[in-house]
Amino acid sequence: MHGLRGDPAGGRIARDVEAVTRRDAAAKLRGTAEFGTDLEAPGMVWGALVGSTVAHGRLRRLDLEPARRLPGVVAVVGPSELAGLLPSGKRDAERPVFPESILRYRHEPVAAVAARTLAEARAAARAVRVEVDPLPVVSEIEDVFPEWPGEEGPRSPHVIAHVRANHGDVDGGFARAEFVHREVYRTNGVHQVALEPHACLAEVNDTTWKVTTSTQTPFGVREDTAEILGLKEDQLVVDGSWVGGGFGGKAAAFLEPYALVLARACRKPVRLALTYREEFELGRTTLPSIVWLDTAVRGGKMTARRVRLLLDAGASLPGRDFATGYAIAFLLGPYEVPAFELEGYALRTNKPPFGPHRAPLAPQTAFIGESHIDSIARRLGRDPIDFRLAHVWSEGSTTPLGQKVGPFGAAEALRRAGRLAALWRKGLKPHQGVGVGVGFWGTGVGAGGEALLRLTADDLSVLQVEHDIGNGSVVVGLPAVAERVLGLPSGTVRVLTADTASAPYDSGVFGSRTVAALGQAVEKAAQQIGTTLAKRMGVRAKVRLEVERGQFFAVAGAKRVAVRELLTPDERRGGGLVVRDRHYGKPGTIDDARVREGTFYAYHDFAASVHLAQVEVDRETGAVRVMRATAFPDVGTILDPEMVRSQVEGAVVMGLGTALSEETLWGPDGRMLNPGLLDYRIPTLGDVPPIEVDPVEGFAGAGPFGLKGLGEPPIIPVPAAVANAVADATGARVTELPLTAERVARALKLL
Amino acid sequence: MSFSLATPATPDEAFEFLAQDPEATAILAGGTDLLLDLEEGLVRPRTVVSLRRLPWREIRWNGPRLTIGSLAPLADLEADAGLRRRLPSLAKAIHAVGSLALRHRATLGGNLGRASPASDLIPLLLVLDARLSLVRRGDRRELRLDEFIVGSRRTALAAGELIESVTIPAPLPSEYLWQRVRLANDISQVGVAVARGTTTSAWRIALGGVTPRSVRLPSAEKLLGPGLPAPLAMELAAQEAAQRAPFTTDKRATEAYRRRLVYVLVKRAVAAVAASADALPETPSPSRTAKKSVPAKARSTSAR
Structure with missing residues (x-):
């Protein structure tokens, strides 16, 4: 089945599968497909959440009585009510349904209500009196570490993960360098912006706790919810609705425990859904990072690299050091390097918990790593694609953490990108530029x-x-x-x-x-x-x-x-x-001798993702317009060409948002400043350029017929390709995402 | 959020509703802005008076004088062949508002009545010297737009009063330029309107998105002199504009960047108007639809 390894010329797979009609199209076009926000049941009541009024504080008093007195209210539940509603099983102390004392982020749910109408439920939620003694708010990474911490770093109470890895003679590499390229990059938070908000319907009877929910993972919701509520997994039944977009935002339990507790309290079906404002205020989003990159260069090659990461984890980070190690490894990119040192911290701040967003942190880390390698190539006067080809992995290469690389189409994709870039350059006008971005992904086949x-x-x-x-x-x-x-x-x-x-x-x-x-x-x-x-x-x-x-x-x-x-x-x-x-897949192995602290991830297979973008930059205002983009996804095998095309196009559009306009903004009091689609800007159709897809086949992945997963890889290089095209057009390097016109103007020294 | 919705069929009925509870009444003239405030709880009216059944949506030319009914949907205005031909800058500014779906709802009167500091229409209407016809039961008065807008989201509209129409005395060579983070469905960080008076040849510059209230910039205007400005004059005027206004920093842009944008956009807008100085407003628009649908009579009407 997996005999397609290696040779891109010999291993081509005939496209013998024709495009199929989407089997869900009829139900979705007719409106009969039931999404989370469509769920209803006879006798259903409506839930609403009561949120913390501060980003950090100690709960002094929670007065539920004013809500109970309001018309239509059938349940009001706070931390004190839980014992009477839930079985005596052990509940996950790390994830209390409602916090009993310390409130860790603004709008953190502290109680929930249910009422006969949505308006009554919201009125009741507003009526609950939340009295809090405020505590100092840590809203940004710099509040914890104004600069890269020294020995004292791990002792900070805000550190929830600390990872380190190294290999080779790093000090020697830097000592012998012809030059050391040092840069600092920042990224900001991005939200999944699924069209459909989180929504679920809970029903509880004497034997069964059931929740129907818009989720990417019904079994994951069952596991999470059982742990949070102290239920046995087989007491709980999770049913999925159609999902109006997930992008990682619906990959864990979220509203289900609250809805179930309310349904248990009032013995009626409870529908609980977030408003779009709540989607932002409570969102499990990707959060900011600061990265320091130092690279030693000698003889036209990168000889030693040092990478340091500070990651804003918000109130919590699922997987903690796993997630941190996962993210930091992407910063080195799919490139061989004789010596490196990685160190990263995840920091607890008073923002909502961190959550995954399509290829979690990979577009951000690729932007950083790819901007850095691009600027080294430019400093050397080398063609950025040739410089990458001199370092990029191919099958049999060793990753920095010592894993053998499987079939990997990056070099073939880069060569195709190079040929296309040469064509594009022929028609280039002043203030236009072409940029390449490279990313890699280990498909989640584990x-x-x-x-x-x-x-x-x-x-x-x-x-x-x-x-x-x-x-x-x-x-x-x-x-x-x-x-x-x-x-x-x-x-x-x-x-x-x-x-x-x-x-x-x-x-x-x-x-x-x-x-x-x-x-x-x-x-x-x-x-x-x-x-x-x-x-x-x-x-x-x-x-x-x-x-x-x-x-x-x-x-x-x-x-x-x-x-x-x-x-x-x-x-x-x-x-x-x-x-x-x-x-149940078995990953490859990494070299544990290279891990100093924390957890690093071994991939199951290696998918490359190479994109080319052409931009035009307004040299007076810094405004960037993406003129065209071409993706060279390393797909292994194509199962359905239309699915490949639609995945890549969607990923490019989403990636353009991360590249140019999307960022969550936070005030010093931990308040989100742009909790809505007016000032959190996803691309509109007018912002999207023509997108071409040139799939690279023949480098087999671990999937059926040698295919590689394609949901995430095509978003990864988008911000990198755009940023490198901006640098190509202007000579100026923007070191923070997104590349708003104002940031480009600053890089151009216009203000 | 709960309120009673009144949908009067005539102006007189509207005045009656407005008189009942003037302090707690909101006027709905499209609702693309008001509904956001209602949803956010920023306004909590007891009564919302919808003007959707009132007639005021005519586009009327009387010689050079253009009168637009306050309830004309913005989508109708941008599609109006006469407006596109005779006053392309206004059609362009209208096209810049929100999205097409939004412009089917939004009205000219609503845009002016809400007096947003980031309105894409107020700066251009200021340099075009627009006047508002305000009506209330048995009473009518005319105000210049700069008298009408008194602050950020504050107007001189009296209790019980409605905007009936907006009048522009004559089309002028003019331009509206703006910048936003994304192309459509976004709020302008800066909007710059420039017009050149045809009788006095005096330049007019107004800014949106930078100050609580859109303003003209007389000191920058003066630097452009009476005739076609030299490049140095344009440069100085743009610098003056960028320094003069009381800029703000907010989540959409910093003060420094807004100054930069004003400098660039004033230069570009003045240059564009200067370049079109000989091309008088009645020059047919390149748009084919415009040519086809405009009756011969309208085409022959002088713009001056």
Whole structure:
């Protein structure tokens, strides 16, 4: 299956799968698809959250009585009410439903209410009196460490993660350098901006706690919620709704525990949804960072590198040192370097908890690393693409942390980008520039999942737990895997979705893993169907399926038998031929001797992502216009060309927001200054240039047929390519994201 | 948020509603700005009087004089062939407001009545010397726009009074330039309007987005002199404009950057108007739709 390694010329895969119609299109176009904000149940009441009035403080008194007295109110729940509502099981002390004493960020939920109408619920939430003794607010990284900390760093009470790694003779590398290139970069927070806000519907009866929710991970919500509420996992049933965009923002429990507690308190179904303002104020977003990069250069090569990272983690960081190690490793990029030293801190501040955003922190770290390598190339007078080619990984390279690199299409993508850049440069006008960005990603194929396929005389279906999040990975990708294994035309395999009580386990639709990882379980289950049928037909040849007038036939060579004839009597009477399979990936290994402190990540496979962007810069105002962009995604194999195109285009648009206009702004009191789409600016159609996609095939990933996940990689190099194009156009280096016109104007020394 | 919504069918009915509870009444003339304030709880009126059934949406030329009904949706104005041909700067400024969906709702009167410091229309209407016709039961008065806008989101509109129409005495060679973080659906960090009077040849410059209240800049205007300015005069006027106004820093731009933008945009707008000085306003617009749909009579009307 994975015999496509290495040679891009010989390993090309014919595009023998034609584009398929989106199976969710009809329901979504007709408006019958039920999203989180559409959920309803008979007798349903509405929930609302009561938030902290300060970003940091000690809760003195929480007076729920004024809310209880209001009309329509059916439940008011604060920390003191929980004991009477929840089983006596152990609750996660790190994640209390409601904080009992210390409030860590503004709008942190301290109580929740439910009432017969939404307006009554909101009025009741406003009526709760929250009395707080304010504590000093740490709103920015500089409040903790005004500069890179020395020995005292790890002792700061704000440090929640500290990671270090090194390898090679770093001091010697710097001592022998012809020059050392030193830069400091900053990035700001970005929000996922899913069109649909978080929303769920909770129903609790004597035996079961059930929540239907818009989530990327029903089983993840079950695990998180069970821990938070102290329930056994099998007491809790999580059902997914259609998801109106996730982008990482719906990859963990969020509103579900509050809704369940309210439903338990009032014994009615409770619908809880965030307003869009709350989406921002409570958002689990990517937060700011400051990075120091020093690179020793000798003989036209990078010989030693030192990277230091301060990451604003907000009130908490899921995975802590794992997340910090994960982020910092991206700063070195997909480049070989003989000696390096990494050190990073994640700092607790009084912002909402940090959350993942499509390829968490990778667009930011790629912007930093790629700006840095670009400016070294320019300082050397080298072509930025040639300079990268002199360092970039290929199969068999060693990552800084000592992992062997698998098939990796970066060099091929860079060569194509170089040829296109030369063409673009021919027509370049003054104040226009071309920039390249390179990123890499280890597709999240490690997180586990199981697939259940069911074959009857006239149907083949995949049963799993997640609804599609909008990208087609569930509704197009998973069935396409089964179809390809069994030789079926597209559109013949159905996807069925069930709740956590009925569907097989899967870790979630995130990490670019749906087709790449869960798809492997589907692939293996489909292969099982093929071998089972072959056995029953008494053939050794590979069996494929055909559909004729709605009936399935198994075909092996000249032999063709109706599936009905191949099913056992029990299967015919009952549920058909049911097969299950699973995929729990094993990552590669890193060299533990290089890790000094914390956790570093070993990748399962290596996906390169190379983009080229052309920009025009207004030399008087600093305004940047992106004129065109071309992506060279290292996809391994193409399962469906339209999915590749739409994933890349969407990622470029989203990445342009990170590059040019999106940033969460915070006041010194921990208040978010732009909690809305007016001043948190995602791109509009007018801001989006023509986007071309030139996929690099033949460097096999770990997924079915050698494909690599594609949800995240194409966003990674976008800010980097834009920033490098701006530098190419102007000679000025902008060292902070996003590249607003004002920041470009400062880099151009216009103010 | 709860309020009662009144939708009077005639101006007289509207005046009645407005008189009932003037202190706690909000006027809805499109609602693209008011609804945000209602949603945020920044205003809590007991009554909202919607003007959507009132007639005032005519675009009328009387010789050079242009009168626009206050309830004309901005989308209708930007699509109006006569306006695009005879006063392209205004059509352009209107096109700069929000998004097309928003401009189908938003009205000229609503934009002026809300008196946003970042309005894309107020600076240009200031240099075009716009006047407002204000009506209330049995009473009518005319105010110049600079008298009408008294501060950030504050106007001289009296209780019970409504904007009936906006009049521009004559189209002038003029330009509106702005900058924002993104192209559409955004608030301008700076808006610069420049016009050149055809009778006095005096230059007019007004700024939006930088001061609590859009203002003309007489000291910069004077530096441009009466005729076509020399490059040095343009430079000095742009510098003067960038220094003069009381700029603010907010989340959309710092004071320093706003000054930079004013300097650049004043230079560019003056240059554009100077370059079009011979091209008088009645020059047909390059837009094909404009040519097709404008009746011959309107085309022959002198703009001066």
